[in-house]
Amino acid sequence: MFTTLKTQITDAVKDAKKNGKLTAKKTHTIVCEAVTKAVKDLKGGATEVRKLSSESVSAAVKALDDAGEATRDTIAAAVSGTVDGIKHAPGELMSAAEKDIHDTKEKIIAEEQKLAESLREGLEGAKEAATEFTGTIQDEITESVADAKLEMTHLLGLTRDAVKDAVKKAIENGAEVDENVRKITRDATTKAMGEARFAADRARDVSESVLSAAVEAAEETGEYVTETAQAAADGVHDGLGVVITSTRESIVKSRKEVRDYTTGELKQIEKDLHSAGDVFVDTLHRVADRSGKLAKGILNEVAEDARKAGSSLREIAASAASAAGDRLKDLGEGTLDAGKKAAHSVADEASELGSRMVSVAKGAAVGMWEGARKAYSGDDEKEEK
Secondary structure: OOHHHHHHHHHHHHHHHOOOOOOOHHHHHHHHEEEEHHHHOOOOHHHHHHHHHHHHHHHHHHHHHOOOOHHHHHHHHHHHHHHHHHHHHHHHHHHHHHHOOOOOOHHHHHHHHHHHHHHHHHHHHHHHHHOOOOOHHHHHHHHHHHHHHHHOOOHHHHHHHHHHHHHHHHHHHOOOEEEEEEOHHHHHHHHHHHHOOOOOOHHHHHHHHHHHHHHHHHHHHHHHHHHHHOOOOOOHHHHHHHHHHHHHHHHHHHOOOOOOOOOOHHHHHHHHHHHHHHHHHHHHHHHHHHHOOOHHHHHHHHHHHHHHHHHHHHHHHHHHHHHHHHHHHOOOOOOOOOOOOOOOOOOHHHHHHHHHHHHHHOOOOOOOOHHHHHOOOHHHHHHHH
């Protein structure tokens, strides 16, 4: 099976190079299609997923290197293509589970755990592939894997510990602590929220997880407590704003897309958006209640300012809710309903991701993963076809 996978990737890369089409987007497509096909035939569970991932990344990078195209962007595309291919089969299981059980969450949670296990093993396999190379290529594979993990911290259960470790490292570095903490917490909130859809329960879980982790990190080090509390509050605020804006753009864009939101989804999104400001304020107060004196004072002050004056978050959310309402009017619908999802934390890979968060916050490889991902995103795929 793995021989077929490697041959498919190698031949496709050679053909793309020969035709002058070997871009990051094309690399992502080649690898994703090969892995998607192979993962459906796996019988050995997580162990085989790890092996498959390692073989995929290794074959892709070797083929790229032979073609003289092993750049940061194409290597990142090979890693993300592998991850997206691995996600494909479990994703189908999750969709089937949702249809079968409707509002019952237990089976979906179990499928999410299976998906997380597959992704974790796949990412570890991709990291193992780095050992076959040296120098810059090895570093780029390792960094691409870390960036892929950062995109899935919430699913992998790493959000809280990764943020805590990253903030501690930022404090230890001592330079521009407030700016780095703000970037770390903003990016962590955005990534943990995931898809372009604001959900109040998820926002509450993620915001509290990120904010409390940052404050605890500062209190445990005994340094920059007030600066960290303020910066973390600002970062969470910014991150929620990014997700809300993305949600609005997705809703507006849905009018032109083949795949539209259902009326039930739109009703829930509209309701959740109207509560966004309250979610932010409540989260600040909850974290403040269990924080030390310095952080408590700052967080309560930020919460009261947001409650009295109205934060920009409320304005952004109101605009997004209006877009959802307009879309519902297009469909001849009104407003209602709710759902729930929880964030969880584990610590195994916190140090690795914490270091990567600090690196990104300080400007190293800023936008590399996001840029590579956008380069071969849905719209671009359509244009290529």
